[in-house]
Amino acid sequence: MSTSNASALLAEAIREPVRLRRHLLVGAALREVLSTEPVVVGGTAEEFWTEAEYHETDLDIVVPLRPQDLKALEGLGFIESGRHWVIGNVAVEIPESKLDGDLERTHIERIGKGAVRIIGVDDLYLDRLRQATSREDAEGIEFHSALAVAAAQFRSIDWAYVRERIRHEPEYIRDSMKRIDAKIRRRVRRELS
Numbered sequence: 001m002s003t004s005n006a007s008a009l010l011a012e013a014i015r016e017p018v019r020l021r022r023h024l025l026v027g028a029a030l031r032e033v034l035s036t037e038p039v040v041v042g043g044t045a046e047e048f049w050t051e052a053e054y055h056e057t058d059l060d061i062v063v064p065l066r067p068q069d070l071k072a073l074e075g076l077g078f079i080e081s082g083r084h085w086v087i088g089n090v091a092v093e094i095p096e097s098k099l100d101g102d103l104e105r106t107h108i109e110r111i112g113k114g115a116v117r118i119i120g121v122d123d124l125y126l127d128r129l130r131q132a133t134s135r136e137d138a139e140g141i142e143f144h145s146a147l148a149v150a151a152a153q154f155r156s157i158d159w160a161y162v163r164e165r166i167r168h169e170p171e172y173i174r175d176s177m178k179r180i181d182a183k184i185r186r187r188v189r190r191e192l193s
Contacts (some may be wrong), residue, residue, distance in 0.1 A: 003086050006032035006076055010115050014088035020121070021111070026090045028114030030061065033072040034121075036081065038063035038119045039099050039106055046145055049121050050110070050152040057092055064097040082091040100127065105161075122158050125149045126165050129184070133176040150184050154192060 006029040012023035023044045030038050038108025040048070042060030044191070048051060063069075073085055084091040099106075108115050128146035135142065152156065166177045 003072070003075065005059055006030070009112050010076060010087060012112050013090065017088050020044065020051075022090060022114050024048070024109060024111045024118075026059055026087065026092065027061060027116035027118075028111050030063075030092070031116055032075065032114060034063055034069050035066050036063050036069075037117055039103075040116055041099070041124070042093075042095070045119045045124050046128070046149060048118055049124055050148045052148060052152070055090065058093045060085060060095055061131060062096045062099050063094060079186045089099070089134070090123060099123070101160075113158075121149065121153045121156055121163050122165075125153070125157055125191050126162060128174065129166075129177050130169070133173050143184075146180065147187065150188050151191065154188050173193050 009025050009029035011100050013029065016025060024040070027038060027040045027044075038061040040059065041062055042058075043055070044059050070151045073080075076087065078085040078087045078092070080086075081091070084093050087091070099119065101119060105120030105122055107118045109118055109119060125146060128142065128149055131142040132140070154171065162181065166174060166181060169177055178182040
């Protein structure tokens with residue numbers, strides 16, 4: 001754990017004009033000081049994997065926060081504001097304490113003088129697919145997020161892993177995920193051929 005390296009990464013993040021890089025630098029800074037390694041998820045992870053700008057404004061990470069972590073955040077200059085921890089123009093949200101996915105499939109990205117762990121593309125696709133079930137009959141933003149991940153990383157996604165994870169989803173969501181997954185894959189395959 002290095003508070004000085006975290007501070008340097010945050011200083012670089014505050015000056016960084018590119019949102020994705022700024023968010024990854026903040027994630028790398030948090031990795032330096034939190035007692036459990038955080039994993040970047042959500043829109044920042046989607047932007048990383050698709051290389052397409054995502055219009056989400058906050059940085060979502062999953063990590064359990066312990067009392068010493070709260071002190072570390074405050075020591076670095078983060079200010080708690082509702083459900084966010086804010087520093088500069090970056091708001092960090094921690095929607096979950098545990099990754100819904102395989103930690104072995106995550107990706108470590110070197111950035112600045114640090115590194116950040118990002119949800120694996122397979123689990124990001126599954127997350128976006130799961131969210132798309134809320135409006136299965138409409139191709140809303142959630143559907144387009146899953147489609148963007150599939151289109152950008154079609155040859156990289158482990159489709160056997162995706163099918164297996166869908167098989168183990170709760171019954172109330174499983175069939176919807178299967179239908180949306182099939183629709184997305186058909187569309188991407190058609191575009192790729």
